[in-house]
Amino acid sequence: MSLRLTWLVVLAAWLAIPTCSQQVAPGTVAGVLYDSRNGRPVPGAVVEVLGRPELRTTSDEEGVFRLDLPPGVYALAVVAQGFHPAQLEGIQVRSGEVTEASKVLSFAGEATQVEVVERISTGAATAETIVAERRLLPNISDGVSAEEISRSVASDAAAALTRVTGVSLVGSGYVYVRGLGERYSATLLNNALIPTTEPERRVVPLDLFPVELIDRIQVLKSYTPDLPGEFSGGLVRMHTVEFPAQRILRISTSHGLNSRTTRRPFLTYPGGRHDFFGFDDGTRRLPVTIPARDRLFPGRFSEAQFEQFGEAFARNWEPVSITARPQQGYTLVAGDSFGRLGLVGALTFSNKLQRSRELQRYLVNAGKGEVRIHTEYPDFTADTESARLGGVLNAAFRLNSTGKLAYRGMFTRDADKETRVFAGYNGGVDTWIQSTRLRWVERGLRSNAVEGEHAVARFYNSLLRWQFTWSDSHREEPDMREVFRTPRSDGKLAFSAMPQSGLRFFNRLDDHIREPRVELSTPFYRGRVSGLLLFGYRLTLRDRQFEARRFRFVPVRTATLDFTQTSNELFSPANIRPDGFVLREVTRGTDTYDATMRVHGGFAMADLTLASRWRLIAGLRLEDAAVDVKTIDPLVPGAVPAVARLRNRDPLPTANLAYSLSPRQSLRFGVSRTVTRPDFRELSPFDFTNVLGGFNVVGNPNLIRTTVDNYDARWEIFLGGDQLLAAGFFYKNFKNPIEVTIQATTSDLRQTFLNAHSARNRGLEVEARRRLASVHPRLADFVLVGNLTLSDSRVQIPPSQRAVLTSLDRPLIGQSRWLGNLLVEWLKPAWRSSGRFYLNYTSRRLSDVGAMGLPDIYQEGFAQVDFVYEFHLREDGRWSVRLAAENLGDTHYRWTQAGILQRSYRLGRTFTVGTRYSIF
Amino acid sequence: MKRRSYIVCTMLLGGLAMASAVDDAALRQVSSPHQLETSAAMWVWTDKYVYRPGETVTVRWTLKPFDDPLPYTIVAYRQNNQTGSRTYLPGSSSEPQDISGNSLESGFRMRYLENVEKAVLAEFPAPEQLGMHTVVVQLRDFTGSRVVKAAYFKFGVVDGEVTVSGAIESDTTWVNTKLYRISGLVFVRNGATLTIEPGTFVMGNPGSQPPSALVITRSGRIVANGTRSRPIIMTSSQPFGQRKPGDWGGLILLGRATNNWPEGEGVIEGLPDSPDARYGGKDDAHDCGTLRYVRVEFAGAEFQPNNEVNGITWGSCGTKTVSEYLQVHYGFDDAFEWFGGTNNAKYLVATYARDDYFDGQIGWRGKVQHAVAVVNEDNGNRGIEMDNNETNHALVPLTKPQFYNVTLVGVGDRFTQSADEGTGVAGIFLRRGAAGVYNNFVIYNWITAGVDLRDTRTLENLDSGELAMDGILLWSNGKAANRPLSLEGQATAAALPFLKGERGRARNILVADPMLRRPFVYSDPDFRPRLGSPVFRANWVQPPDDGFFDQWAVWNGAFGDVNWTEEWACFIQEQDLRVQ
DSSP: OOOOOOOOOOOOOOEEOOSOOOOOOOEEEEEEEEETTTOOBOTTOEEEEBEEEEEEEEOOTTSEEEEEEOSEEEEEEEEOTTBOOEEEEEEEEOTTOEEEOOEEEOBOTTTSOOSOOOOOOHHHHHHHHHHHHHHHOSSOEEEEEHHHHHHSSOOBHHHHHTTSTTEEEETTTEEEETTBOGGGEEEEETTEEOOOSOTTOSSOOGGGSBGGGEEEEEEEOSOOTTSOSOOSSEEEEEEEOOOOSSOEEEEEEEEEEETTTTTSEEEEOOOOTTGGGTOOOSTTSOOTTSOTTSOOOBTTBOHHHHHHHHHHSOOOOOOEEEEOOOEEEEEEEEEEEETTEEEEEEEEEEEEEEEEEEEEEEEEEOSTTOEEEEEEEEEEEEEEEEEEEEEEEEEEEEEETTEEEEEEEEEEEEEEEEEEEEEEEETTTTEEEEEEEEEEEEEEEEEEEEEEEEEETTTTTEEEEEEEEEEEEEEEEEEEEEEEEEEOTTSOEEEOOOTTTTEEEEEEEEEEEEEEEEEEEEEEEETTEEEEEEEEEEEEEEEEEEEEEEEEEEESSGGGSOTTSOHHHHTSTTTBSTTSEEEEEOOOGGGOEEEEEEEEEEEEEEEEEETTTEEEEEEEEEEEEEEEEEEOOTTSTTOOOEEEEEEEEEEEEEEEEEEEEETTEEEEEEEEEEEEOOOHHHHOSSEEEOTTSSOEEEOOTTOOOEEEEEEEEEEEEEOSTTOEEEEEEEEEEEESOEEEEEEEOSSSEEEEEEEOSEEEEEEEEEEEEEEGGGTOGGGTTEEEEEEEEEEEEEEEOOGGGTTTBSOSEEOOTTOBSEEEEEEEEEEEGGGTEEEEEEEEEEOOEEEEOOBTTOOOEEEOOEEEEEEEEEEESSTTSSEEEEEEEESTTOOEEEEEETTEEEEEEEOOOEEEEEEEEEOO | OOOOOOOHHHHHHHHHHHHTOOOHHHHHHHHOSOOOOOSOEEEEEESOSEEOTTOEEEEEEEEEOTTOOOEEEEEEEEEETTTOOEEEETTTBSSOBOTTOOBTTTOOOOEEOOOEEEEEEEEEEOOSSOEEEEEEEEEEOTTSSSEEEEEEEEEEEOSEEEEEEEEEOSOEEEOTTEEEEEEEEEEEOTTOEEEEOTTOEEEEOSSOSSOOEEEEOTTOEEEEEOOSSSOEEEEEOSOTTSOOTTSSOOEEEEOOOOOSSTTSOEEOTTSOSSGGGEEOOSOTTOOOEEEEEEEEESOOOEEETTEEOOSEEEESOOTTOEEEEEEEESOSSOSEEEESSOOOEEEEEEESOSSOSEEEESSOOOEEEEEEEEOOTTOOOOSEEEESOTTBTTOSSOOOOEEEEEEEEOOTTSOOTTOTTTTOOEEEEEETTOOEEEEEEEEEOOSSEEEEEOSHHHHHHHHHTSEEEEEEEEESTTGGGTOOSSHHHHBOTTTHHHHTTSSSEEEEEEEOOOOEEETTOTTSOEEEEOTTOGGGSTTSOOOOOSSSSOTTOOSSSSOSSOOTTTTTOOOOOGGGSOOO
16 A cells, blocks of 8 residues: 555636525535545545535545535535545535535546646655655554665665664565564565565565565554554565656666675676576476486386486586676666556666675583584685566556556566585584585565455445455575585595585475455544544465475495595596485475465454544454465375464454644554464474575474564654654563574484563664754755664563573564664755765674573674765756765674674675666 | 304414415314314305295305415305204205205315305295295315304295384284385384394385384383394395495484483484474483394485484483394494483494494493494494583583493595595594593594594593593504504594593503404404404403493403304495395
8 A cells, every 4th residue: 555645736626506595504514535545534635515616625634624505415526636536426414414424535646647747856755745644644654765765775675674763684685673573574565465485484585676666665563453463563565666647767777896796706607598687597407307206216216217317417516716797787667647547667677796705603512601613614605696687567547436446566586696615614523624505596476466446435435445466476496506525634625425415406485375355444424523434354365385306416335436526527427326426315205395374354443533633543353364284295105294283363453542742743552462373384393404504493383373462652743844753662562472492302403483471572762854954054955864763672481491592581583672773865956966874773683592501692783884876967857877885884794602703794885876867 | 153262272273274275185184173264255145135935035145265275165054043944055955065065975075265256156945934044154164064154144034014104002013924114204102012023124115204214212112132043134125236325214212211401301303393202301220122133224314404313323211221232234324323311232233334333422321342333445434423412511411331342443544435524533532521431442443543532521521530441452543644553643632641641541552453353354354353462461451240241351342252243243235245
């Protein structure tokens, strides 16, 4: 639901024909006008009696209008900028009585041509809109607009969100809102839930979405019953590019270099012909001679066949070094409207090389309080070429004055071609090892939505909205190759027959969501109490398939092989033979799972305006969820699946209250209950090793869902224009939160999940946006924007875990105590220039829980500094140049454990030059 | 059992005889009265393990004289181990015959030993009598009555197969007239006892995930009471010559004895958490059952990346558990591994494991006597690897086994290619706080060192006396790293002060050639000491007479004069029975 509201201009109206000329005591028509997209009142709409242009009024800030009319039957015309003109007919006005005539207005901006084209300094306009929006919004939210995104250095949705109060980024794509992990968030794209590309995650990584396709992103922090009940930290709501107000055709390019990558040696490997664009040309496919539905095991296939299978794999194990080229990106956006049809499309492509060199260490509790380094990889190098391609096509068609149809389509895909090399002492095997891994990860998401809006005048002037979305995501990791080597006693590096060595790993995940949704909003007006009733139903059908095949080249008679050969020599046909290297399939039965989730969610809510100063949104959502995870080995006929089931029906009551202290000041309170269900993989009773490497993780079929009680309070003062000062407090109480714990196995440990008894999270948020003109006239060109979040959480570990886990009382994983953003904007229209300086700070946060006396691992606090300068080459703003410097301080990312540096890296400074040219 | 407790001078005569052989007559004179040993190696095998009655059994053999100049009478027969009856080969006669078909009456023919390579010795229909049978080839001395050397091979005749999957929840007996195939994880639980008759073959089906393995849970018991003549063989289902380590899972016994996990329990690797998968408790006398004369072959399938199953795993079994005469042959992971517990074991044979041979951790405190490990050139990491607890080196109870009379034979001067532990391949490798008593060892031919000690807590155990060694014979270790044949060359720098007596309690550390008879003839090795071997010198320590240890084992290493691996154990390398 886009929240763009542009009810700024009042259009012409028509006169109603009077039915009676006799003067009697007048009656009153009164009502409230609501925005169909979000139920917010529409101020500034012109309401007039059809045929009597002199009998007109304008709706106030609360969307309320009143017209005193002589008794009779009237028809009213409602006109508001950006909305379809609407008519209310057959309104009986009786002497001395108030007749209700409320209406939900259908947002129309998409499909109508706008006659008035206005140009305000864009950045300011957008910020102003958001502030205006926030003033009206009953729940607590923060957002980033397209303008803000495009002005920052962010290239994907995840990076753009780090500017939002209380939001931090963990990994490259997961957004933590108020310190609550992805477990507590959900992502809506054009208002529909979208599937993930990650086999062990619940939400889609947001770095998958190029900013060029995003109109705006909003983070809802408090709950209303029309939203899916499964979030408590934040709901990330993204909207793809909106329909343009005029014909557009815009081309942007971007070229850049990274101080630690570009023009330096870069490892890659021979791949397919279309790697540059992020498409595998089939080079990495499982060889066709390998049976697709049959496990390769001795007895089923002959030795000769195994030899054939082994030789069918491409002999491509070794990295090559090139010189890294600069990064590049291109975007095309086009849109127009043709009468009642509006169309907009966007296409974006980028290719970027990034070298990451890390220090990685693993510590061990040597007993008696001594913590020491067990494993150390001083140069853990991962060179990644990322190609990203995305597109959007949105179309809207206005049926008539009462209805509208729209289609929204989006696809995005990216591919990472990674070459990873590391070496060092491994304390697990007590020797020095070297690993070389070649990998290709392809992710994609397609989402299609059809939606409609229909005014139902006969049913209390209600508005019916419906939407059907089908989204499919996939992630494919074809032909990952890894070889380990260890030094021999003579110092030569030799192939090591460790379990991950000589590996060829294939996996694919498909996740689908089908989501029909329908909502009916009915306005009403009863004098001092007016409002909107909303009823809705959302069915989320989700299913996921994950499949993997693992193969390993195992040496049989090692004495017949020369392990010091290069990998391509080593796995040559001459060495693939029954007594040399044999191919062995090590696909695990648990590598394949099917999961389904069905959530029926129905809600009823009322949005009431009480005595013009109070606004109350209260309601109830009922969610009926069924989750089934079936882990089965498809390669074994008649295998018995392991099944995990979860059935819950949860009532989720909510109340949000807003109180206007003054026209410029408001107070908001919110109370709600939400749920969090275990992820598919967490319910599977079998263990899995994270495909990205690392801990062995086992699911827990006994997990139950978490219920969260959320309390929010916020005070805001609007200082005119886009200036704002706000402070908020939140408190969340978790019952049975799902937390990571550690289990003792045989020699090592593994991760599993359990329902902790309880947890709480509380915090304060402060936000300000201030023009500096009032401070000093010389600072008139500057705007200062800042936000700061202080949060504090605590998880109570159940006594059963006390023997293993080191800290029994700790914060939530990923939560920083302090999060802050500072933005200094410099706008100089006279010079056609603007500059922005960004500072983002994240304080230290828990990254991994420690077990067996080892302290927890913390990521140390870090700050990132970015700078963007933009210059319009032409007066009309059609051609602009943009210079961006990202990560100016070359931030040192560090993790520590027991005071010892556990992991660290720097990503280098990135400088980009971009141009943007608008043909229309 | 050929107990050859002969006096030294007799051996001397035999030795002289071999050295000066000229002709038959002279030989007869000189080698009289007894011909005692031969340098020849020999092994015999059938074309598979288990037959139906009437199926053709093809017996092949390999003989390597190794310059033994003496003539022998060669006699081969099949023995029905149920009845003891013999049928002489190749003619299937019930009267004694040599392999040329000469009967006793006509006189056995003596012949000089010649190289025989995978030749067919006999073909005969599998007998009607079900159960275990043995093919035996004997080299007899000139009298034709005294056996100088014998090779054995066990096979079974069954009238059916039973595929077992899922759980065994009531008392069950597996009989030697059937072949048992394990499919997937088989749990013995719910108070059930699984009894396996002597002479029974059990095969793990390949291809399943999780792999086929037999798991005796804490609520189950196993009684696998084989005999020397009828061992219980748990093995690969693949054709001979194509069997590989990891063809199936392995044998796992879980008990309720104590360990050093803070919770007292752990989950056995690769299994989801359930009462079936947990090991550990408070009963140090817990009885996991009896394993006697059991061979586990080609086990070690991958349960999960980085986690293969050991041949035999004891997870916190207690002192009432009986483990004797056990062999793990060609495992992909460790041969024997203990996770906590107190169970003891005697007469262990670990052959050609990919990883370590005797591995213990999580607070195991058992006793082991008479154990041998041999690495071949295609396999192997460490001989003994002990950890206290990888996650916290100081957890108690400490891993503190007591080993007496152990022979560890590495491949030494070759680079063992699959030694994935690179530069850390030692005979005894103690780390992460491990303790224990290691007495009467022969540590021979390990790649990087004979003894390697790692980590502070381990070294501190030297000072506290929790870790001690007595009677260690080291030889030829570290050769691949060009280490000298002195004490400095036999141990890593961290272990050296200890072995030199400067720190902790190490006594009777000797660098000397143990003079083993035939340690590197892999398919037919002999680890007994040769005449004049230093193992009988006074560098050993007397084992305690505590009811478990045999006090009579007064030498370094697993063997005195008696080869206790004879007949029931099998050393044949896979490539040495592959035909084509």
